[in-house]
Amino acid sequence: MATLSATQLLPLSLPIPSQKPRHPHFRFQSLNPNPRLFSVISQVSNFRPLHSVLSSSPITVDADSEDDDVTLRRICQSHVPDHILCRMEELGYVAPTPVQRQALPTLFSGRDCILHAQTGSGKTLTYLLLIFGVVDTQRSAVQALIVVPTRELGMQVTRVARTLAAKPKQGELEQKACTVMALLDGGMLTRHKSWLKAEPPTIVVATIGSLCQMLEKHIIKLDSTRVLVIDEVDFMFSSKQVSSLRKLLTSYSSINNRQTVFASASIPQHRRFLHDCIQQKWTKNDAIHIHVNPVQPMPSCLQHRFVISDKSRRHETLLSLLESDAPQSGIVFVGEQSEKSKKAGNAPPTTLLIDFLKASYKGCSDILLLEEDMNFNSRAASLSEVRQGSSYLLVSTDIAARGVDLPDTTHIYNFDIPRTAIDYLHRAGRTGRKPFSEKKCTVTNIITSEERFVLQKYENELMFNCQELIV
Numbered sequence: 001m002a003t004l005s006a007t008q009l010l011p012l013s014l015p016i017p018s019q020k021p022r023h024p025h026f027r028f029q030s031l032n033p034n035p036r037l038f039s040v041i042s043q044v045s046n047f048r049p050l051h052s053v054l055s056s057s058p059i060t061v062d063a064d065s066e067d068d069d070v071t072l073r074r075i076c077q078s079h080v081p082d083h084i085l086c087r088m089e090e091l092g093y094v095a096p097t098p099v100q101r102q103a104l105p106t107l108f109s110g111r112d113c114i115l116h117a118q119t120g121s122g123k124t125l126t127y128l129l130l131i132f133g134v135v136d137t138q139r140s141a142v143q144a145l146i147v148v149p150t151r152e153l154g155m156q157v158t159r160v161a162r163t164l165a166a167k168p169k170q171g172e173l174e175q176k177a178c179t180v181m182a183l184l185d186g187g188m189l190t191r192h193k194s195w196l197k198a199e200p201p202t203i204v205v206a207t208i209g210s211l212c213q214m215l216e217k218h219i220i221k222l223d224s225t226r227v228l229v230i231d232e233v234d235f236m237f238s239s240k241q242v243s244s245l246r247k248l249l250t251s252y253s254s255i256n257n258r259q260t261v262f263a264s265a266s267i268p269q270h271r272r273f274l275h276d277c278i279q280q281k282w283t284k285n286d287a288i289h290i291h292v293n294p295v296q297p298m299p300s301c302l303q304h305r306f307v308i309s310d311k312s313r314r315h316e317t318l319l320s321l322l323e324s325d326a327p328q329s330g331i332v333f334v335g336e337q338s339e340k341s342k343k344a345g346n347a348p349p350t351t352l353l354i355d356f357l358k359a360s361y362k363g364c365s366d367i368l369l370l371e372e373d374m375n376f377n378s379r380a381a382s383l384s385e386v387r388q389g390s391s392y393l394l395v396s397t398d399i400a401a402r403g404v405d406l407p408d409t410t411h412i413y414n415f416d417i418p419r420t421a422i423d424y425l426h427r428a429g430r431t432g433r434k435p436f437s438e439k440k441c442t443v444t445n446i447i448t449s450e451e452r453f454v455l456q457k458y459e460n461e462l463m464f465n466c467q468e469l470i471v
């Protein structure tokens, strides 16, 4: 069966970070920079999974059963309507990913949950299955709310939800189809207002700005909301909109009426976060942290490389990398333009790079740009072109680093080194997104010799090895 040894369910009685962990196994939660310890951790935790020694945890998760053949249908059977399960299988979701296997039974039990699992591990389907299990499509009210950081991620989640919720075939069921509204920055809020007034959708996928506008004007009501999901929760709490988020969690809806789910591949200081969730009443007291594969924060199918290049020669270095890799589909991440450079009237680095690639790289006809400064329509056009194309090269800022699911991406290039290890994890996680595939995907960093120590720091924090490549 799949190794579930690293699965760790943290119960309420967690030590807050300033305290010494109550149980020595808690040390496995931290990202240990020592690669030797990595194997020790695996062995020890194999020997004694944490949740098996924590008798205070009232939840037994089915996912740890010795059943290799467990299917998503079996896990969801008595919770999710059959037509959703059929649709799910038609879409190819048959076997559960580790996070689905581990989290769904807990979610169906009604507990608030922090879903903490690798990029591309299937967290979206996990919380959507919970939602489909809870909502009653006969009722005309917003019963589930999913909050996302960007319009791009919102469109993607909406698309998956709508695909799963596709109207049951005629005569099959008398059930009304589940309606899904995308209430996202850059959308036509007047149209949404009329829709919300006429017949509220069952599920709303929203960015916090647009949502709060609707809440302040009392156009959207959350009294009937039974599930609230905050996706990319660590990013949301570190964004400028944190006060709106707090308000949403405590004033606009109440923990007693809803089940709260937080999801991300990175939750720094997760024990403190869980503690805060309970203290601040963002979740109920028995909220649980489900951490899948904590000893390996990034998918194992990723190969990491670096190339040392002079700043002034990075365009040429990237070009020779592309020519030798000939990637089927890739994303090139470029850092944001500094304020100083903007004030000096310089062209953005993304524009300079895309112009260079269009003029000199012949390996791909679809070279596209995605960045914050583009208008929403152009951003949507870029992404939909990328989704339709069989081969693409997307030049993007970190706007594409969180949540965006382009499963065919085989290569990531960090043209500029990410600012933090967490940014590295999310950029790298735009590839290796086929849960049951063994196919290797590549992450390549173009760095200066001075930046080598920064990359080394990320390697230690995220426990991966980066091989030097000479071009």
Ligand SMILES: Nc1ncnc2c1ncn2[C@@H]1O[C@H](COP(=O)(O)OP(=O)(O)OP(=O)(O)O)[C@@H](O)[C@H]1O
Binding pocket: 072, 092, 093, 094, 095, 096, 097, 100, 117, 118, 119, 120, 121, 122, 123, 124, 125, 264, 265, 402, 403, 404, 405, 407, 429, 433, 434, 435, 436
């Ligand atoms: N059970 C499954 N079987 C096959 N594919 C799956 C399954 N669950 C999810 N997927 C696919 O895995 C990919 C990644 O899923 P998803 O976008 O939910 O990842 P995520 O965990 O939210 O990642 P991130 O942290 O990067 O946002 C998607 O293309 C999705 O269709």
